[in-house]
Amino acid sequence: MQRVKYAAVGCSGMGRRHLHGYAKLRDSGHGNIELAAVCDLDASLANALADEAGSLTGSRPPAFTSVAEMVASVPGLEAADITTDAGSHLSVSRACLGAGLHVLCEKPLGLTVAECREIIEAGRTAGRIVSVAENFRRDPMNRLVKALIDDGAIGAPRLMREESIGGTDLIVTAPWRHFKHTGTVIVDSGVHNADIIRFYLGEIVSVYGESRLHEPLRRPQPQVDAAAAQRDSWWGARSQLPAITKATGEDAIYAQIRFASGAICQWVLDRAGHGLPRDERVIYGAKGSIAAPGDRNGRPVVLHLDGGLSITDERILDFAPSYRLNPVAATLFGDARPWRYDFGFNDVDQKLLALQLHELADCIRQGTAPEVTGAEAMADVALAYAPVESGRLGRAVTMDEILNGSASPYQDEIAALRRSA
Ligand SMILES: NC(=O)c1ccc[n+]([C@@H]2O[C@H](COP(=O)([O-])OP(=O)(O)OC[C@H]3O[C@@H](n4cnc5c(N)ncnc54)[C@H](O)[C@@H]3O)[C@@H](O)[C@H]2O)c1
Known part of the structure; x- marks a missing residue:
């Protein structure tokens, strides 16, 4: 073809x-x-x-x-x-x-x-x-977690905890991620978490939350570790960043999400966290829990069952019979049912981006x-803003309200700023 x-x-x-x-x-x-x-x-x-x-x-x-x-x-x-x-x-x-x-x-x-x-x-x-x-959802480890949930490994999901804390007062890659009218970090980074939360647990009914702008003055990263330097090498010299960026957009959200299934997710995304950095993704169900490793690191998914039994190796595949990567992903990751992988960040990143480009061409031809359609991505954006809108309104918001624009004080401010920019 x-x-x-x-x-x-x-x-x-x-x-x-x-x-x-x-x-x-x-x-x-x-x-x-x-x-x-x-x-x-x-x-x-x-x-x-x-x-x-x-x-x-x-x-x-x-x-x-x-x-x-x-x-x-x-x-x-x-x-x-x-x-x-x-x-x-x-x-x-x-x-x-x-x-x-x-x-x-x-x-x-x-x-x-x-x-x-x-x-x-x-x-x-x-x-x-x-x-x-x-x-993120194309990461084989996230595909495995989704299959474990769907195949009933932990029974009916009851609670998910999605927590990402860190960042202090440093600029996240480029200043535009700190301005309300160009894409705050809570939406730029938050849509990834929102997509994973929705991918794992499905339709959301309502959200209660709060947001903050903790660090209004952001500065460039000084010295970075080797892994961060490797990632950031794509963007060129940090010395080109301004000494101080005056942030206007929120940098933290704290939310409680209710799913149509009755399950709850507690979501913290704090890109201004100091001290102990934290990344946690756990799903608790009626029979056990899953500790997901996060994204693009290939660490094993762990299944915890009652009686202190933890499945940390390839036996986890027995609990996810439906787990199977598509042929292109299987080629790129070297296995149709990997339970872990060992590739560097850039390599994994490129494999996932390759899958997206392949899918686009395939959809065009077929x-x-x-x-991830426009509607799917719009639901991710809606979930990223829901805690902010809830905080502004001082009440829980339904996803319907966020999607139809009837509960959007924060996004209305963004729209006004963009009209006048
Ligand atoms: N999925 C991920 O892991 C991930 C990681 C980083 C960034 N991103 C996303 O990738 C996108 C780009 O991020 P970035 O950090 O490279 O941004 P950036 O600000 O470094 O670069 C954006 C580029 O777009 C160009 N541009 C803007 N308007 C244009 C136009 N009308 N026509 C042609 N070029 C135009 C700019 O000149 C600039 O070179 C963002 O949406 C960001 O959220 C995703």
């Missing part, structure tokens, strides 16, 4: 990571997509990505600074892989969909639920796919829907 020609729109850190995901897919023998152009408002970044693509694949795509010019110049383009900053997803998606391209957009799909809805509508009008690059 003919490969789908796509353009990489956004050539900064995440654009580079996607490029390496593309190269990983080509090398896997499952390549079904071909990079035909790159685009960034910043010509030097666009050219640098084109050069990097040239050395990785042997073929240098043309570089552009506008989507319109790119579409007019490159014949046969079918799709765009959008890795621009969160605040530009609406305008860039509209431009791409309006030009007849299918879209794979980085998370969060839109900066607010209303913006997500506009993108979904633009896709519907254009008759094109809107897929969202939500990579006429099928992606796993």
Whole structure:
């Protein structure tokens, strides 16, 4: 089948990571997509990505600074892989969909639920796919946890605890993640947790929560450890960041979530935590509990059963008969039913990004829907804002209210700021 020609729109850190995901897919023998152009408002970044693509694949795509010019110049383009900053997803998606391209957009799909809805509508009008690059759920360990829950390993789920605390007063990668009108860290980072919470436990009825802006003055990371340095190398020199960023967007949410099943999730996302950093993801059910290892680290999932029995090795697979990766994931991770894996962060990251690109091309050719549709990603954005809206209103909010925009004081402030920006 003919490969789908796509353009990489956004050539900064995440654009580079996607490029390496593309190269990983080509090398896997499952390549079904071909990079035909790159685009960034910043010509030097666009050219640098084109050069990097040239050395990785042997073929240098043309570089552009506008989507319109790119579409007019490159014949046969079918799709765009959008890795621009969160605040530009609406305008860039509209431009791409309006030009007849299918879209794979980085998370969060839109900066607010209303913006997500506009993108979904633009896709519907254009008759094109809107897929969202939500990579955490594609981690084999998260697939395994989901299968354990669905296959009844812990009985009916009762409680999930999702906790991520740390960050102090340091800038999270780039200043835009600290401004209310360009994508606060609670939505930029929070949609990942929101997606995992929804992926594991399904439909949500209501949320009670609070949010805070704890650290209004953010500073660049000084010295980083080797692992962080490796991750951050994608974004270039930290010395380019301003000495102080005056944050305007919330940096912490504390929530209690009620699912349609009756289960509860307690969710803490605190990107201003000091002292003891914490990352915990546990699901308790009527028969046992699952300690999930987190994302992109390949550590084993642990199943705890009554009587002190803990399953920490491959016997866990017996409790998840439905667990099976798709053939592309099985190739990339070397097994259709891995119970752990041992790859470095960048390698895992690229495998997951490869899967997203493969799925997009497959959906285009087969006429099928992606796993994370616009609607699915909009529900993630809604869940990330629900604790903030609840805190503003001083009451629990229903997901219906968040999704239909009738409980949106915080997002209304964002919309007003964006109109006046
Ligand atoms: N899934 C993950 O693990 C993960 C990690 C980091 C970032 N992300 C997501 O990736 C996206 C990009 O993040 P980043 O850190 O690379 O952002 P960034 O700010 O470093 O880069 C964004 C790039 O988009 C370009 N851009 C903006 N508007 C444009 C337009 N109209 N046309 C062409 N180019 C345009 C900018 O010039 C810039 O180079 C965000 O949505 C972020 O949430 C995801």
